[in-house]
Amino acid sequence: MTGTGTDHQAHPQDPSPAERLADLLERSRWFGGKGRPFSVTGTRRAGTFGGSGADDDPFVAIELVEVTYTDGTDDAASGEPATELYQVPLAVYLDRQERLDHAFVGWWDVDGIGTGSTGPTGPTWAHVYDAAHDRVALHAWLEAFSRAGDGAVDAGSALAFHRLPGHELDLEARASLFSGEQSNSSVMFGDVALMKIFRKVTPGVNPDVQVHEVLTSTGSHHVAELYGWLDVLDETSDAVIQLAMLQEFLRTASDGWDLAQASVRNLFAQEDLHADEVGGDFAAEAARLGTALAEVHATLAEHFPVEARSGSEVGDLAAAMDARLAAAIAVNGDLEQYAPGLRTRFAAVAALGDVPVQRVHGDLHLGQTLRTTSGWKIVDFEGEPAKPLHDRLLPDSVWRDVAGMLRSFDYAPRVVARTLEAPDQETWDQRYARAEEWAAHNRAAFLRAYAGRDLEPAEETLLAAYVADKAVYETVYETRNRPGWVDIPLAALARIGGAA
Numbered sequence: 001m002t003g004t005g006t007d008h009q010a011h012p013q014d015p016s017p018a019e020r021l022a023d024l025l026e027r028s029r030w031f032g033g034k035g036r037p038f039s040v041t042g043t044r045r046a047g048t049f050g051g052s053g054a055d056d057d058p059f060v061a062i063e064l065v066e067v068t069y070t071d072g073t074d075d076a077a078s079g080e081p082a083t084e085l086y087q088v089p090l091a092v093y094l095d096r097q098e099r100l101d102h103a104f105v106g107w108w109d110v111d112g113i114g115t116g117s118t119g120p121t122g123p124t125w126a127h128v129y130d131a132a133h134d135r136v137a138l139h140a141w142l143e144a145f146s147r148a149g150d151g152a153v154d155a156g157s158a159l160a161f162h163r164l165p166g167h168e169l170d171l172e173a174r175a176s177l178f179s180g181e182q183s184n185s186s187v188m189f190g191d192v193a194l195m196k197i198f199r200k201v202t203p204g205v206n207p208d209v210q211v212h213e214v215l216t217s218t219g220s221h222h223v224a225e226l227y228g229w230l231d232v233l234d235e236t237s238d239a240v241i242q243l244a245m246l247q248e249f250l251r252t253a254s255d256g257w258d259l260a261q262a263s264v265r266n267l268f269a270q271e272d273l274h275a276d277e278v279g280g281d282f283a284a285e286a287a288r289l290g291t292a293l294a295e296v297h298a299t300l301a302e303h304f305p306v307e308a309r310s311g312s313e314v315g316d317l318a319a320a321m322d323a324r325l326a327a328a329i330a331v332n333g334d335l336e337q338y339a340p341g342l343r344t345r346f347a348a349v350a351a352l353g354d355v356p357v358q359r360v361h362g363d364l365h366l367g368q369t370l371r372t373t374s375g376w377k378i379v380d381f382e383g384e385p386a387k388p389l390h391d392r393l394l395p396d397s398v399w400r401d402v403a404g405m406l407r408s409f410d411y412a413p414r415v416v417a418r419t420l421e422a423p424d425q426e427t428w429d430q431r432y433a434r435a436e437e438w439a440a441h442n443r444a445a446f447l448r449a450y451a452g453r454d455l456e457p458a459e460e461t462l463l464a465a466y467v468a469d470k471a472v473y474e475t476v477y478e479t480r481n482r483p484g485w486v487d488i489p490l491a492a493l494a495r496i497g498g499a500a
């Protein structure tokens with residue numbers, strides 16, 4: 001996303017900073033509140049670091065922006081919080097930076113940004129830009145992480161840059177923002193380090209930092225090594241908020257989602273062959289992914305609590321799926337028709353005996369997997385962005401992650417199929433049949449390698465429920481973010497809900 005494109009010539013106080021921030025959020029890919037009415041109900045400064053604010057020496061002001069939704073939803077009704085906190089780092093220049101017009105956010109009163117006092121002629125207006133789009137400002141993070149490695153502490157700020165030992169940072173590295181921004185903003189420093197700026201933040205431990213720290217310390221081959229993180233002691237909540245994570249950049253990585261799509265294109269290009277006959281058959285990779293996930297789950301089980309849910313707790317698991325369905329129907333009424341079949345699947349979970357739970361990924365899909373020369377890596381252990389932090393830290397069933405991958409094998413061929421011309425219904429139907437063949441072939445390879453055996457009936461029940469629950473989540477996600485794709489999870493629910 002770029003800045004707001006606010007007119008540099010407008011009056012500094014019009015619109016207000018809160019309105020400018022609301023505008024910036026609304027246009028940003030990482031803003032999770034799309035499609036919901038909201039207003040900015042507060043901002044607080046986590047801290048500042050970097051330069052003096054002079055030309056080519058900006059300082060970074062990290063704003064924590066409180067957003068309140070005004071659609072009447074609250075925790076009880078929807079499972080979604082009525083307020084959220086977003087991190088918005090701003091690059092502050094005391095003079096206008098013409099080269100950054102695209103990332104201009106607005107003017108801030110110098111008093112308001114804490115750099116000095118109002119001059120005799122009235123407030124001095126600093127020019128403020130979206131720091132994620134400003135290479136010079138991004139470099140300030142690299143420098144601060146580098147100083148943290150030398151044991152240096154930034155005086156006068158509640159911000160703390162932490163580093164794990166054993167890695168050098170190259171201060172000459174060029175900073176660039178990943179173009180495919182997702183729930184957060186990721187920045188490459190050369191081809192050595194990657195920094196993720198967390199956007200929706202919550203007081204407490206960030207699961208991405210926490211899991212990467214554990215898997216790095218155990219020498220897991222399936223994650224990028226953690227190099228460090230940035231946090232702040234937030235006075236308002238009296239808790240630490242983790243703001244950014246620095247990790248190894250996997251320079252030989254290819255995105256699992258891109259590889260899967262390439263395989264599907266290969267299949268569609270050879271009309272008379274089956275998925276297991278084409279050169280681009282993905283099944284061996286799907287199987288390696290299954291093995292990698294099983295190994296990650298085993299390591300997580302060794303280092304985080306493993307518990308058994310039984311009786312009413314299993315009922316709670318099923319009730320949570322029911323509640324999510326009810327909230328999702330309020331967002332997309334097309335779900336209503338599948339509700340009876342879905343509720344039957346969720347009720348089957350409530351009837352299970354013990355369900356083992358442990359720390360899991362929580363939002364696994366092909367876009368969270370990277371194929372490197374040394375095998376598959378899994379990224380982004382933050383869990384589902386829409387869930388409250390407390391829920392994302394809770395142990396869950398490993399079948400949630402497996403279900404996420406199965407859904408992704410369902411998405412990949414259908415996304416490719418819709419990019420191709422279909423002159424008539426017959427071509428369309430054939431393509432969809434082949435899409436399902438690709439999906440089934442790779443789902444089976446993945447699942448076989450993951451489990452290494454046939455699933456128990458109870459596992460089948462759980463997996464089916466998690467697949468349905470994920471498709472319900474996706475319906476909401478697509479309705480809000482990519483309405484043109486919402487038919488993909490809805491079609492899956494028609495198959496699942498209709499058949500139950």
Ligand SMILES: Nc1ncnc2c1ncn2[C@@H]1O[C@H](COP(=O)(O)OP(=O)(O)O)[C@@H](O)[C@H]1O
Pocket residue numbers: 178181182183184185186194196224247248249250251253255367368370379380382
């Ligand atoms: N360590 C890494 N090295 C190289 N690329 C990475 C690394 N971690 C993530 N990526 C890429 O960055 C993208 C965004 O990362 P992710 O952790 O999924 O961010 P988000 O939380 O914004 O969804 C991923 O799809 C992946 O392609």
Ligand SMILES: O=P(O)(O)O[C@H]1O[C@H](CO)[C@@H](O[C@H]2O[C@H](CO)[C@@H](O)[C@H](O)[C@H]2O)[C@H](O)[C@H]1O
Pocket residue numbers: 182183257363365366367380384385404407408409411412474477
């Ligand atoms: O990667 P994020 O944590 O931001 O995850 C969110 O966005 C994903 C899309 O990028 C979304 O995944 C859905 O679309 C994928 C294809 O783009 C597909 O492979 C997944 O199976 C599907 O769930 C994810 O659900 C959402 O949380």
